[in-house]
Amino acid sequence: MAVVQTRGLTKLFAKGQVGAVVDVDLESREGEFLVLLGPSGSGKTTLLRMIAGLEEPTSGEIWIGGVLVNDLTPRQRRIAMVFQSYALYPHLTVLGNIEFPLKARRMPKEERRRKAQWAADLLGIGRLLGRKPRELSGGERQRVALARAIVREPSLFLLDEPLSNLDAKLRASAREELEQFQKKIGTTTIYVTHDQVEAMAMGDRVVVMNQGAVRQIGTPADVYDEPQDTFVAAFLGSPPMNLLEAAGVIVGFRPEHFHPSAALPADEPVLKLAFRAKHEEYLGAERILYGVLEGGPFDGEKAVARMSSTLAARFAPDVVHDFAVAKKDLKFFDREKETRTEPRALA
Amino acid sequence: MGLKNFTSVLQNPTFLRALRNSFVFTVASQILVLVGANLLALVLKNAFPGRRFARFLILLPWVAPVSIGSIGWKWILDSLYSVINWVLVRLHLVKEFSAPMWLGEPKLAMMSVILVHTWHMLPFATVIILAGWTAIPKDIPEAAAVDGAGFFRRMFQIELPMMLPIINVAVLFGVIFTFTDMTVIYILTRGGPYDTTQVLPSLAFFTGILGSDLAEGAAISIFLVPLLVAVAWLMLRSAHRAEVV
Ligand SMILES: Nc1ncnc2c1ncn2[C@@H]1O[C@H](COP(=O)(O)OP(=O)(O)O)[C@@H](O)[C@H]1O
Numbered sequence: 205m206a207v208v209q210t211r212g213l214t215k216l217f218a219k220g221q222v223g224a225v226v227d228v229d230l231e232s233r234e235g236e237f238l239v240l241l242g243p244s245g246s247g248k249t250t251l252l253r254m255i256a257g258l259e260e261p262t263s264g265e266i267w268i269g270g271v272l273v274n275d276l277t278p279r280q281r282r283i284a285m286v287f288q289s290y291a292l293y294p295h296l297t298v299l300g301n302i303e304f305p306l307k308a309r310r311m312p313k314e315e316r317r318r319k320a321q322w323a324a325d326l327l328g329i330g331r332l333l334g335r336k337p338r339e340l341s342g343g344e345r346q347r348v349a350l351a352r353a354i355v356r357e358p359s360l361f362l363l364d365e366p367l368s369n370l371d372a373k374l375r376a377s378a379r380e381e382l383e384q385f386q387k388k389i390g391t392t393t394i395y396v397t398h399d400q401v402e403a404m405a406m407g408d409r410v411v412v413m414n415q416g417a418v419r420q421i422g423t424p425a426d427v428y429d430e431p432q433d434t435f436v437a438a439f440l441g442s443p444p445m446n447l448l449e450a451a452g453v454i455v456g457f458r459p460e461h462f463h464p465s466a467a468l469p470a471d472e473p474v475l476k477l478a479f480r481a482k483h484e485e486y487l488g489a490e491r492i493l494y495g496v497l498e499g500g501p502f503d504g505e506k507a508v509a510r511m512s513s514t515l516a517a518r519f520a521p522d523v524v525h526d527f528a529v530a531k532k533d534l535k536f537f538d539r540e541k542e543t544r545t546e547p548r549a550l551a
Numbered sequence: 552m553g554l555k556n557f558t559s560v561l562q563n564p565t566f567l568r569a570l571r572n573s574f575v576f577t578v579a580s581q582i583l584v585l586v587g588a589n590l591l592a593l594v595l596k597n598a599f600p601g602r603r604f605a606r607f608l609i610l611l612p613w614v615a616p617v618s619i620g621s622i623g624w625k626w627i628l629d630s631l632y633s634v635i636n637w638v639l640v641r642l643h644l645v646k647e648f649s650a651p652m653w654l655g656e657p658k659l660a661m662m663s664v665i666l667v668h669t670w671h672m673l674p675f676a677t678v679i680i681l682a683g684w685t686a687i688p689k690d691i692p693e694a695a696a697v698d699g700a701g702f703f704r705r706m707f708q709i710e711l712p713m714m715l716p717i718i719n720v721a722v723l724f725g726v727i728f729t730f731t732d733m734t735v736i737y738i739l740t741r742g743g744p745y746d747t748t749q750v751l752p753s754l755a756f757f758t759g760i761l762g763s764d765l766a767e768g769a770a771i772s773i774f775l776v777p778l779l780v781a782v783a784w785l786m787l788r789s790a791h792r793a794e795v796v
């Protein structure tokens with residue numbers, strides 16, 4: 205087991221350009237499932253590749269298990285990586301693929317077979333050992349890639365969007381399985397994804413990245429409930445947090461905290477808002493209501509409310525309804541720096 | 552032309568020697584081409600200052616007509632004015648009057664035509680192998696590196712096996728082209744000395760066209776057909792069996 209630490213890690217692909225990864229300080233914990241979450245192009249893959257030794261940092265340090273690894277080759281870092289494309293060796297069988305890392309370590313043939321069998325059985329692909337990668341389905345390929353990664357019992361696991369090539373249904377079950385699997389083997393894992401549902405579901409902690417920089421690190425609940433800046437607030441949640449400007453601050457509240465006044469307890473301190481409904485989306489388990497705020501501090505701004513479909517109330521379009529947000533659910537952000545600030549009274 | 556043409560051809564020691572020479576010439580030059588092209592492709596696939604110029608230089612022999620290139624080589628290897636010998640003499644590596652006759656001694660002559668033909672074939676093979684290398688998705692050798700494979704294991708267990716079908720095609724073309732070509736030999740040695748560099752195509756040409764024995768010349772060239780068919784069949788079969796991706 206090993207922890208990974210980066211110090212001021214930066215990657216510039218071309219001089220004078222903004223960095224693909226900018227000054228990243230990160231520290232994983234023993235056996236942790238750490239998720240790198242960010243939109244496409246935010247530098248997640250580049251960060252992962254630097255840790256693996258496939259990309260040379262422009263500046264900064266990488267430590268794995270207490271050793272500075274900047275000058276070590278990928279081979280010397282002794283980590284395992286699952287690529288987004290799986291990168292299976294097309295000319296080798298499944299067995300050949302799984303055995304390859306052991307062969308590279310010059311493990312004797314018998315032991316190699318035993319280990320490969322163990323890894324294959326663990327992932328339920330024992331009967332596929334004789335097949336070539338092109339004879340496998342997407343889900344089976346992903347398992348082969350995982351088996352190839354765990355077979356040498358690495359101290360660190362890097363996964364780059366391993367589920368993004370699977371169809372939606374398979375993805376949900378694979379996510380669950382992968383999570384169980386990681387708990388079982390207990391290997392420190394860094395997992396890259398742009399899918400917030402995956403990040404929230406799987407991560408012990410989530411690292412939210414944007415434009416190469418880390419915006420926030422915390423448990424899924426931390427980053428969702430206490431976003432440190434407007435980017436994190438807007439990136440997480442679907443639909444995202446309502447961010448409205450008033451009295452020199454940005455005020456945020458999640459759509460699920462924006463209720464009809466009647467639904468809130470009478471003794472709860474609330475901010476009352478007049479909400480003109482525009483249109484509603486029915487999503488089965490829940491309803492999303494889009495509209496415009498009228499009067500008060502946010503006159504004319506758009507807002508979104510999200511409520512359970514079991515709520516009986518109906519909201520006729522183009523009618524003003526009484527809505528409210530509990531004061532404790534309001535988040536305040538500095539208007540210039542877009543970072544969290546103290547709550548304050550709204551006019 | 553009849554059966555007797557074939558029997559007379561088969562009994563002719565010059566023919567048998569040409570047949571053997573054809574094999575030596577083809578196999579030796581193709582091995583050299585294969586190794587050389589892989590080494591060149593290995594160098595050229597990485598970015599380095601001057602790579603464009605290096606690629607241009609290597610492609611040159613392919614773009615230039617073989618005849619012109621071979622005439623240049625004839626001058627370089629010529630018994631009287633050999634540039635190589637001039638350099639060797641100046642470096643005191645050989646004595647002025649016992650300098651090697653590159654095209655005049657059987658072994659040296661064969662070596663010379665093989666090397667010049669290799670020089671001519673190299674660019675095409677390099678380009679094909681370079682294309683094969685470029686076609687390998689970058690993350691596969693990267694995965695191998697993370698899996699702990701060093702340079703040679705990556706090359707011999709991952710990259711070259713993945714390129715096998717393409718290498719097969721390069722070799723197939725190379726063999727067929729070499730087996731039927733006589734340009735280099737015609738210009739450098741005309742099959743000499745004493746037919747020691749004579750190959751089937753040049754022998755057919757000298758017998759059939761210059762020697763005016765068209766029937767016998769045709770009989771000689773017909774021997775090329777089954778050999779070429781066999782080679783093509785072998786190569787296609789192995790390409791099929793490799794079945795990569
Ligand atoms: N090899 C490269 N050369 C130049 N720019 C690159 C290279 N790889 C990535 N980038 C750039 O770096 C940024 C981050 O990319 P990447 O790490 O792939 O993001 P992500 O994985 O979060 O989608 C992007 O703007 C991308 O265009």
Ligand SMILES: [Mg+2]
Binds near residue numbers: 248250
């Ligand atoms: Mg990526």
